[in-house]
Amino acid sequence: RKEVEQDPGPFNVPEGATVAFNCTYSNSASQSFFWYRQDCRKEPKLLMSVYSSGNEDGRFTAQLNRASQYISLLIRDSKLSDSATYLCVVILFSGGYNKLIFGAGTRLAVHP
Amino acid sequence: DGGITQSPKYLFRKEGQNVTLSCEQNLNHDAMYWYRQDPGQGLRLIYYSQIVNDFQKGDIAEGYSVSREKKESFPLTVTSAQKNPTAFYLCASSPRGGGQGNEKLFFGSGTQLSVL
Numbered sequence: 001r002k003e004v005e006q007d008p009g010p011f012n013v014p015e016g017a018t019v020a021f022n023c024t025y026s027n028s029a030s031q032s033f034f035w036y037r038q039d040c041r042k043e044p045k046l047l048m049s050v051y052s053s054g055n056e057d058g059r060f061t062a063q064l065n066r067a068s069q070y071i072s073l074l075i076r077d078s079k080l081s082d083s084a085t086y087l088c089v090v091i092l093f094s095g096g097y098n099k100l101i102f103g104a105g106t107r108l109a110v111h112p
Numbered sequence: 113d114g115g116i117t118q119s120p121k122y123l124f125r126k127e128g129q130n131v132t133l134s135c136e137q138n139l140n141h142d143a144m145y146w147y148r149q150d151p152g153q154g155l156r157l158i159y160y161s162q163i164v165n166d167f168q169k170g171d172i173a174e175g176y177s178v179s180r181e182k183k184e185s186f187p188l189t190v191t192s193a194q195k196n197p198t199a200f201y202l203c204a205s206s207p208r209g210g211g212q213g214n215e216k217l218f219f220g221s222g223t224q225l226s227v228l
Contacts, residue, residue, distance in 0.1 A: 087154070
């Protein structure tokens with residue numbers, strides 16, 4: 001089982017739709033969680049951190065469910081510019097130091 | 113403007129050849145990292161460095177080498193021992209190390225390496 005798993009998609013949605021992605025992680029000792037956005041053949045960029053209490057930034061909402069070991073990203077009122085790959089990142093304290101583990105990403109395609 | 117610069121954007125390697133990917137940052141960050149990205153896989157850590165003159169192997173260091181002689185620079189050499197080098201390589205930095213990173217990473221724009 002992969003340490004961090006994401007549905008690769010693609011999720012094809014019309015403009016204005018609401019779409020949600022999940023990301024599951026295998027190690028219950030994971031400490032911190034993030035969503036990154038990556039456009040095709042570009043560098044990943046931090047979208048938002050994920051907290052147990054939830055985190056909202058405009059149209060984007062991230063949630064953490066420690067009991068079920070998954071994080072989610074909800075995008076409301078999708079825009080064409082939201083089309084990208086969304087990477088789930090988990091930080092695990094292992095071997096005496098922090099280790100970042102990246103998911104393979106979920107591709108979102110928003111169409112007119 | 114501060115940032116991370118990777119060069120070249122595209123690189124071609126002949127069989128048996130060593131090639132070096134450049135990564136320079138002017139963010140005054142202590143920690144720097146090299147990742148490899150393959151289709152359908154998450155980023156995998158090749159090497160990282162928390163301070164000058166120190167670096168550690170990541171998960172897939174075989175066939176690669178690095179140096180950290182200056183704070184600003186962390187070049188990656190893909191040696192002939194790396195039998196499957198075709199991938200998208202990303203360099204990143206963060207203000208402090210704490211291992212492999214515990215806060216926001218700043219990424220360069222990447223280098224696509226292909227084998228001729």
